[in-house]
Amino acid sequence: MGRGNCHGQENWHGKFHGFGCRMTAGREAVITVLQGTKDHLSADEIFIKARRINPDVGLTTVYRTLERLSEMGEVHSLDSGDKRARFELANNEKGHHHHLVCTKCNRMIDYDDFIDDEVKLLQESEKKLSKKYDFTINSHLIQFYGICDNCK
Amino acid sequence: MGRGNCHGQENWHGKFHGFGCRMTAGREAVITVLQGTKDHLSADEIFIKARRINPDVGLTTVYRTLERLSEMGEVHSLDSGDKRARFELANNEKGHHHHLVCTKCNRMIDYDDFIDDEVKLLQESEKKLSKKYDFTINSHLIQFYGICDNCK
DNA sequence: CTCGGTGCAAAGAGTTTGCAATCCG
DNA sequence: CGGATTGCAAACTCTTTGCACCGAG
Numbered sequence: 345m346g347r348g349n350c351h352g353q354e355n356w357h358g359k360f361h362g363f364g365c366r367m368t369a370g371r372e373a374v375i376t377v378l379q380g381t382k383d384h385l386s387a388d389e390i391f392i393k394a395r396r397i398n399p400d401v402g403l404t405t406v407y408r409t410l411e412r413l414s415e416m417g418e419v420h421s422l423d424s425g426d427k428r429a430r431f432e433l434a435n436n437e438k439g440h441h442h443h444l445v446c447t448k449c450n451r452m453i454d455y456d457d458f459i460d461d462e463v464k465l466l467q468e469s470e471k472k473l474s475k476k477y478d479f480t481i482n483s484h485l486i487q488f489y490g491i492c493d494n495c496k
Numbered sequence: 497m498g499r500g501n502c503h504g505q506e507n508w509h510g511k512f513h514g515f516g517c518r519m520t521a522g523r524e525a526v527i528t529v530l531q532g533t534k535d536h537l538s539a540d541e542i543f544i545k546a547r548r549i550n551p552d553v554g555l556t557t558v559y560r561t562l563e564r565l566s567e568m569g570e571v572h573s574l575d576s577g578d579k580r581a582r583f584e585l586a587n588n589e590k591g592h593h594h595h596l597v598c599t600k601c602n603r604m605i606d607y608d609d610f611i612d613d614e615v616k617l618l619q620e621s622e623k624k625l626s627k628k629y630d631f632t633i634n635s636h637l638i639q640f641y642g643i644c645d646n647c648k
Numbered sequence: 649c650t651c652g653g654t655g656c657a658a659a660g661a662g663t664t665t666g667c668a669a670t671c672c673g
Numbered sequence: 674c675g676g677a678t679t680g681c682a683a684a685c686t687c688t689t690t691g692c693a694c695c696g697a698g
Contacts, residue, residue: 366652366697387688402655407688423575427663428687444631453629458621465617469610470640477605478645479596485639488622493630518672518677539663554680559663579688580662 363416370405373398375413382438384422384430384452417482425450434483442485446492453492462486515568522557525550527565534590536574536582536604569634577602586635594637598644605644614638 356375357367373394377385385393391406410431413419422430424445430452440463441456470481508527509519525546529537537545543558562583565571574582577599592615593608622633 364652368653368697370654400655404656404689405654408653421577425573444625444629444633446631447634453631455625455629457628458624461617462621465613466638466640469614472610473596473607473640474642476609477596477607478648479598479605479640479642480648481596481640481642482599483641485637485641486618487637488618488625488631488633489635489637490626490631490633496630496632513673516677520672520678522679552680556664556681557679560678 359416359418360412363412365412369398370394370401371409371412373401374406374409378419378431378433379436382454384424384432386428386430388428390431420483422452424452443487444492445487445489446495447489448491448495451492451494459486511568511570512564515564517564521550522546522553523561523564525553526558526561530571530583530585531588534606536576536584538580538582540580542583572635572637574604576604595639596644597639597641598647599641600643600647603644603646611638 356372360367360371374390376397377390377393381393387403387406387410390410391401391403394401394406410419410421414421418434419431420434422432422443424430425447438454439456440459441454442459442462444453444455445451446453466484466486470484473479474481508524512519512523526542528549529542529545533545539555539558539562542562543553543555546553546558562571562573566573566583570586571583572586574584574595576582576597582604590606591608592611593606594611594614596605596607597603598605618636618638622636625631626633
């Protein structure tokens with residue numbers, strides 16, 4: 345009995361409803377795509393894949409869905425260095441992780457080694473910074489930039 | 497005009513030369529702007545300010561200069577969440593710092609509190625990650641996302 | 649039935665590129 | 674002098690918007 349399968353645990357219908365939004369076929373397709381990949385897809389790539397699930401989905405809907413999900417904190421938008429945004433589910437089966445970003449080919453590599461220490465330290469910083477700057481922190485990002493093995 | 501006197505220490509002429517590039521009036525204006533601000537400026541904002549120093553500078557030159565400087569590792573390009581890139585000198589008088597990014601107004605706040613511990617930890621991660629992923633790390637980024645005091 | 653959601657086409661905005669003229673070294 | 678650099682305008686690409694129709698609840 346695998347855990348974390350989409351339709352079981354994740355009540356997307358309810359999540360959307362909580363934000364005064366409705367669940368639709370287009371949104372479901374986008375979410376299914378995000379759940380089914382371990383890559384960091386662009387809006388366009390999500391669109392292509394979503395269309396294979398539901399040919400009626402339009403690119404506009406993909407953009408609008410991703411924006412909603414970002415506002416809801418369910419999706420993170422990432423900057424890989426090429427000029428288009430890339431997206432990943434905030435709570436995916438990959439678990440919490442950070443990124444290595446190649447400045448040559450813009451590839452993003454996930455890593456979750458050693459991040460326990462990183463996260464622990466960040467939580468302390470978070471607490472202090474929140475207070476000092478009167479800033480409500482919702483999430484964090486750690487990325488290392490350099491040249492990946494392929495590009496050397 | 498005394499060229500090359502970009503604040504004594506920094507030998508930009510030499511830096512460019514090391515990359516097979518030349519020092520020009522346009523590039524000097526861009527660098528002077530970057531050195532003279534503590535904000536995270538967009539290409540367009542840099543262009544406006546650079547034009548006040550040298551009215552002959554074009555937006556294209558600003559973009560091309562920023563790209564060269566990025567390649568040279570002298571400038572970092574930042575993603576503030578609005579769709580344009582923002583830039584800061586890699587080695588500026590602000591010293592090493594990280595960012596708080598407001599997801600509502602896209603303001604970026606620098607902080608350098610507590611970062612000694614952060615940097616120390618990152619250097620360890622860096623070493624291990626470099627080896628494990630055969631990835632040459634040149635720089636890192638830490639950002640906290642949330643809501644700033646103005647936006648609450 | 650009521651709004652929120654959708655697709656399409658067109659607009660918008662930031663960034664890049666082609667090219668002839670210009671400037672650095 | 675020779676190749677790097679520049680400004681301008683046009684081209685490009687990603688993203689957003691206006692609008693009439695559709696559909697979830």
